[in-house]
Amino acid sequence: FGQGIRSPQFSPSLLIVLYLLSNLIASFIPASYFIKVPFFYVVLFFDTFMVSLGIYITSQFQTDFYLVYVLIIIFASLSRSFRLLVLNGLVICGIYGWLLWQKGLTILSLDEGVLLRIPFIFIMNLFYGILVQSYETRTKRIKTELKEVEESEERYRQIVEGTHDSVAILDEKNQIRFFNRRFVDLTHYSPEELIGMDLITVMGGFAAEGIKKDLLQKLDLKQPLIHETEVVQKGGGKRKVEISASRFFLPTGKTYSILYLKDTTEKHQMEERLIQSEKLRALGELASGIAHDFNNALAVILGYTQVLLSKAKEEKSIEALKTIERVTKDAAQTVRRLQNFAGRRSQEVFQVDINATIKDAVEITKPKWKDEAQRKGISNEMVLNLEEIPFAGCVASELREVITNMIFNAVDAMPEGGRIEIRTFRNKSKVSIQIKDTGAGIPEEVKEKVFEPFFTTKPFGNAGLGLSVSYGIIKRFQGEIDFESQAGRGTTFTISLPEGTGKKEEVDAFPATREGRKGRILVIDDEAPVRDVLRTILSEANHRVTVAGNGEEGLRLFKEDHFDVVLTDLGMP
Template identity: 40%
Template sequence: MRVLLVDDNPNDRELIKRQLRKAIEGVEITEVARRDEFKAALQRGDFDIVLTDYLLHWSDGLAVLQAVKLQYPHTPVIMVTDSGSEEIAARGMREGLSDYILKGHMARLPEAMKEAIERERLNREYTRAVDELRQSHEALQEAMKQLQETQQQVIQQQRLRALGEMASGIAHDFNNALTPILGLTELLLDNPEVTADPQVKRYLEMIHTAAQDAAQTVSRLREFYRSRGRTELRQPLDVNTIVEEAVQLTALRWREQAEAKGIFIQVHTELQPVPLVSANGSELREVLQNLIFNAVDALPRGGDITLRTFTVDEPSPGWVVIEVQDNGVGMDEETRIRCFEPFFSTKGDHGSGLGLAVVYGIVQRHEGKIEVDSKIGKGTSFRIFLPAAAAEPRVLAEKESPVPLRCLRILLVEDKPLVREVLREHLLRQGHTVDTASDGQQGLEKFLASRYDLVITDLAMPVMSGEQLAMEIKKIAPNKPIILLTGFGDPRLAQNAYSELVDHVLIKPVTLFALRQAIAKVTAE
């Protein structure tokens, strides 16, 4: 045991040393009689316990206690004195004194010292245990928070996947239903006798517009449920350029339209140099436009929207981050958690609930992640994390669609009677000769029995699918142009997926213009 003995009376020091050496084997005692000696001892800190008199010619025991506890809060201090009082003892105990012993009762000192050191040891262990428990509790809370966030992400992905499977079938059936609506209204609008009545023409145009809007809704449904196709092509892009383009494209909404309502919104950009990302530029622009529109809606009295780009280095090669922040009305916690759910909206009749679901789906397909922070009355911040690109750009050149030079003999294969009849009528109006079949097997039999310049076939059909029919026809006539119709999927992905099997893919609902363009493209000489 190492003892620091603070007493300016040499006789008292000697008495205390004799008592300690008799009772404690191997005790080491450092004597301090002056202020400079005390300061030097405090600097060294080579003691386990401090014994101090109360009355010192250069200080007092309470000041010694305070100086020791300031530097060594866990070192016990015992006051050994004959000049104190109960009041001094009580004050000392309040300030951390371990014990108070009168010099006339010196026999109790060795045992009091051992007890004080043991109490401090137990206190240190208790404090350490409490700290470790608190740290463990904080770590557990953080782990629980991360687990809840991970579970929420998994639930979100499972919900989107389930909705996607459902929406895929709905989209197919919905597009088949929209095809005759669009087709028949186009046929009627193309008939001068029908459109001679202005009111009839107006009603037809309204029906046609409503059908087109419905087709766009289905198209947006595809965006949040489809996964990335193997043949989906991307390019390394500069996100700073994408951000600037998105700001310009949305200016009509956040500047002109807002100012016309007396709302003033400022859009700021804080763009740092960042690596390229492998992405679809059109989809990234759609993501940013949706987030900017959301920010505008969150600023009914005006405010600021800030777009930032920066990098996060871990994990290698790191993330490129795009942040869209507003100081608008903000979201409560329930809304923040549910904001990416399809069809969830707080805008009533003014919102479809698809915007952020589309954003989520696009970010997921880019192997990225999206975070959102929001507080009521403080605003919202969306952060998109995209992996830095490693590949070189792949630029695809598209052929221009030439104008068809002649009328064609066409085989139309479609299992839905109403869709088949509308498409047949379109083709006849264009001057083509048309034979029809209701499934792939019937279509193949007609193809073998006659000669056709072009085959137009639906994809999903009973007996034999359009894909199987195309394979059989290409075996017989490899150069025969084939147009594939489908109510499933995205036009770009469908074209890539079937590019080696057919010459062109048309996504339902098929319009007269799209059909003309497709025929012109595949039959160009």
């Protein structure tokens, strides 16, 4: 085309340097920019301008050629089909040829290359048009593929986020690269902290090296891995988890491990509560049997002691009998607490004002937590946060005993003084009581034994039945009792009771005893010593006593004769 460069010039050389420099700069632009249509057209027009400028400053063509050349490239880039592209090229080339003919240019001008402009423009029209169409077709395909990838990624993300398990993906260095929201909730670390964190850090060092070794070994052998361990949360808390893992490979050759962590803390706690409940139930049955037999023996001892005491004349004998009586009553009190633990009380429940019952228990225990502490130079603070709550279904006297036990235990746990906080609140259909102290706390090794009868960490002389009796009382009312404790940081007991649906508790008025009346009394008991001692005591009071050794005999005697009073054992064959 034309005569070319007649002599070396500075402008073409500068143009070439700038063009090469622009290509060098383009190599550093991210590839994602080149699939954006506006950016592509900017590059296309820049390239066209540079090429046109190069032709212009190195040729002898007339200026009108370059104008048509630029216009046809623009029109070509806007064509949306090959047929329109060809039609566009033919029309513009025809118009340009007509313009050349009007200027008087003929075939004789071939030597100057003027007529070659027409096929050149047509070819460039096709080239740029096909280039643009190819780019747009490829761009649409890439965008479609990217959209499908994004949709697929979003689907899998929703699946991972929707699972009930915590999910984490580790790279080849066992560092966390991906996780779902539940993993954040499980560990209490922020997403920024988790990225790049090592597996051992998440495990808190607790058997982490062994888990990591087992994990890598089984994954290398392509064996399934299920491991139970603990995750140490950011704040120091621990959660039991069950880990399952697998390994996958990317086309790039990178290897990743995916971990599924199922939080089994609640499951373990439920299992522990079930085991504890079954153990306490068995202990309760054992305690009930022991209490029954022991109570019968104490009844005989106490009865005959009181008979002898009424007849004793010597001071020494009277003192000895009073000692036997006192010790027997103390033993009977222990039996009563055993029966309480075993649940041998009335199952009837009433509507009980929890807040009023708590205030009564605080007042009853005031001599211990306040007066006795002050005499020792100790200060105990009692704080009541009592919300407006509905009545609970229980028995006021028994609940008062439970709260009294809790307060006594809290005071014993704070030998240097401290703070006791009692709080009430409503939790769904339950009425809850929290009793919190700032005492020494319960050591880990004894937590499982807290509600067992006769277990105590207190000095000799304590029966170890306070919490076991409290447990039995609350369970009998279909409630729950649980605790949280850390050594050196205090203990919190939480009691939950169902809302009261029965009648309000009323105190029965006992009829006055009429002195001097002699009655006819039927005594029914399968234990001969108990029958004998009751007959002796009642006969000493000039009552007429009839005894029966079992329920069947007692019913027969009751029908045959008239009795003023019937004394019967509640549990007989």
